[in-house]
Amino acid sequence: MTDTEKAQVVLRLDGITKRFGPVTANEDVSFALNRGEVIALLGENGAGKTTLMNILFGQYTADEGSVELFSQPLPAGNPRAALDAGVGMVHQHFTLAGNLTVWENIVLGVDALSAASLRPANAKARIRQLSERFHLKVDPDAKVGRLTVGERQRVEILKALYRNAKILILDEPTAVLTPQEADALFATLREAIASGLSVIFISHKLHEVMAISDRVLVLRHGRLVAERATQDTNGEELAALMVGAEVSAPSIAPASPGAPLLSMRDVTTPGAGSAPGLARVSLDLRAGQITGLAGVSGNGQAALSDLISGLISPSSGTLELHGASPQGWSPRSAIANGVARIPEDRHKTGTIADFDLTENAILETYATRFSKRGWLDWVGARAFAQKLIEGYDIRCPGPDIRIRLLSGGNMQKLILGRVLEGAPDIILANQPVRGLDIGAVNYVHEQLAKARDRGAAVLLISEDLDEIMRLSDVIHVISEGRLSPEFARGTMRPEDLGRWMAGEGFEKGMTDAA
Amino acid sequence: MRLEPIAAPSVGRRVLPPALAIGATFVVAALLAMIAGGNPFAVFGLILKGAFGSKFAILETLNSATPLIFTGLAIAVAFRAKLWNIGAEAQLYAGAVITVVLGTGALSLPAPLMLALCGLAAMLVGALILLGPALLKTRLGVDEVVTTLLLNFIFLLFVSYLLEGPLKDPMGMGWPKSARLIPEARLPRIVEGLRLHWGFALALIAAVAVWVINTRTTLGYEMRAVGQNAEAAAFAGIPVTRVILKTALLSGGLAGLAGFSEVSGLKGSLTLDLSPGFGYTGIVVAMLALLHPLGVVVAALFVAAIFVGADSMSRAAGVPSYLADIMLASALLFMVLAILLTKFRVRRD
């Protein structure tokens, strides 16, 4: 490849501005992508990365600015235009239909809807050929619903390659992968790049950005604030650019653990859909200790969380709280036993969007604290909501505001207040900071550390290894429903945990424990 | 196009779309009336006169609104918890049947006791009729819309069997009709000499009661929580299945009361045409009321007025009285759209 070819611009964004009412999602964003180049688009949640890609894909129309693909202007607001010009995108949330087969998912939308036949034989042959060339092993006739998360991502990439994509956009592609799977993905990408593909890699994981990209663009509050050649920068600088200030995470003092408050012995639970249940899991959550649970999403975290939340019961094995087996395990008995539960999805399970703040504040305690013979005590409930607003710094006009109108951070503060108000001694925090801005992240982490310091046992479930390693006193790894041995703070490197996340040490680990 | 939630809807935002929905309904009706050769203004005038033009007309409208308040409440209660009860028709007839079973001489009790017994029994059987589909929904995930709809057909055939068999009036000259209720089982008139019975007062009381349940009790809170977001409710520890079943009992009971009130207050006996679709019209009433129990009273009066008015209009102007049904169905569709537009903005993009 000669230098002139290498410098060939395949995509150019010029002065893109997009406003949603008073909010400016993108402001005057301009950059160019060269042939065979990997650009990393770095930014926090809400920095405007997704909006920018949605403009490129015609889902939104930019208020100002223009897009040029292969030196041709891209018509605005037409989702087909970018695809037809050779841009493929792997979304963070896969856009696959589970009940259809791999090949059906891949050919969806390739031929005109007026075409007479799908020609399955041709399609499958081509898919096999591509999957061999790029080491993306997957069975074209398998139902997508039965595939693992890693395999589904391969289908998404094949979908783009099948369409002869010349530019590939990957939105947080490693969020669902083990470090080892991520390495395999990078290997595939390098091969594709060598054959002339250009890549935009959206991420907030600094080490990946450093590993794969040629150039880094940093987005903050919708503006392009910095551009660096990857070789001229480092993780610290990028982190600072991303948040706009030196990162000041709360410092976590060492813990002084006490007796186990929640113990599981050989607990097995049924799986849910494609996600596995727990397989003979034994776990102790000790007073005054944060236990971190690392793992790739969909490996049994949901089952463990549902179990501790009271939504499901063990199908075998024992669950003990404060040294006794609870009677009739349910969300209510979990709450009654002093379990505070911060659910993974605050919109779907944590709150009721069209209820006001007061109604949401009493969701778990209305029957025990705010009810007299079936009548609700609204005066008491409102006072309680007011107390949470003040005690947990919830920024809102008042207790009558519909929860839908709060920001993610304030919503999470309400949930924190609701579950922590009764000083519970067991805390389940499932992805407690996902999608929050850095201020809210620090607030949540401080609250968890404070609860630990007053003697609560905390289980922190997260897919973000950095978060786990920073906060946890001890770490377990979960893989396919199995739990690793306990690792003390500082004894494991990310790569070591990564091998466990990929399911490697388990057989050995099991025998060691036995 | 895209729908964008509006953070704090202005007063205009909340009032204008429903007003336009009502307006659009009248435009549709006017066009149809013209097609049938009627002058729309004359037609609406006749409807208004037929519904409110005389003391008799007003009382007729109030009487017609009575069963609609009950079925409207039944549906409002159920829909708020996202229990899609389309079977109020069957529940109404169940209440009517039990009233006839108890009130035609099988029991001899003083009037207050007799009425209380019939009313409670009507609520109970109405509730039981809806309990089946509710259990199928909660246990097996069977869509209750279809089961409650199908039950309407089944139960009507059952009533037809009863009226030709066990409940047939021996003095009925062969008509499929039950015996008349004994006087103790008849709801008296509110004012002697005026054709308005205590069922109407009972309906008003029921509306207030449902309103109090919704806003002041834990059950009301639970029903709303389950309807808004069952997953979050379950996570918080609200017993979702039990709440759905309680909702079904309340909803079915209210529809059962409609049957009791019609037989005991108005007709005095049971025939197969006791309800010209009150169970289905209750859906329109509930939706027009935005599922608010006190709104149900207003909506039921509006709907009853259109029905009563259209009947007399039809005789005078020659425009078919089905115009009333069309108006209500279009009002329902326009209103659900209008409610959406009070909360969301339509954006091109």
Next chain:
Amino acid sequence: MDLIDILLSASFWAAAIRIASPLIFATIGELICERAGVLNLGIEGIMVAGAFAGWIAVWGGLPLWGGVAVALLTGMMLGLVHSVFSVPFGLSQHVVGVGLTLLATSLTFYTYRVVLPEVSSPPKITAFQPYEIPLLSDLPLVGPALFSQTPLTYAAFILAGLTALVLYRTPLGLAVRAAGENPQAVAAQGLSVTAIRMGAVVVGSGFMAIGGAFLTLSAFDSFFFDMVNGRGWICIALVVFGAWKPGKAVLGAILFAAFDALQIRLQQTGIGAVVPYQVFLMMPYILSILALVVMSRRAEIPAALMVPFNKGER
């Protein structure tokens, strides 16, 4: 006549196929809607409107196939109303469907009264006559049962086959199925979920209306108010029973129709003298509920059925 005799008679099976025909049209129509992700509870009203529209068109002088076309167009127009409310606006498919049934039914009755204000009994038309397919109709048992039906019955089966072909073998069908499974997947390919779903509802509603027209143009020769009598709701159950697959849905419709034909015949036997006729009339509805209960655990329900799609939302 006992049960065996009934089950072995050609006239019984001929009746079953005849009874199944309108159900096949409407079930296939509903299936198309649901495969795209839209539950169409307007089906009952659309069938009523289709029955009337086809019949009144023929009464007004159109040929029979012209009547079928008028019914199709009527259904498509009502489907358009449903889809505008249920797809781009994403309104509750339960409420919109019930509302549309009320609207279509009352519009039909209103039009009937406007067009025929004075008649006490509705006029008759000359309906489709049985067409004996050469050779095939001479086969024993099968011939008179399957191949001596009216052209509209043959059309029902052809339509079901074509629907299966389009759904499973063409890019369009794939897009329809994907829209009912995961609309995001469709949108990500630059296809319009809104257009696909609206199209499916419009076409499906057209087929439902032909199902209604079968009653007035082939099964009978006139229009009565309570003619459809819950057949639409039964078809909703048949779609579930057929696990959203055209072939199984057709089999379900035939099975169901066979039970219906059987109960009509049983009414005339000794059993009919003992059991009240209402019990026989209840059977279709009871069977439908049973079908729903039996299939509730197994059915492969389209994942995005009744889930509105709002662009840019996750």
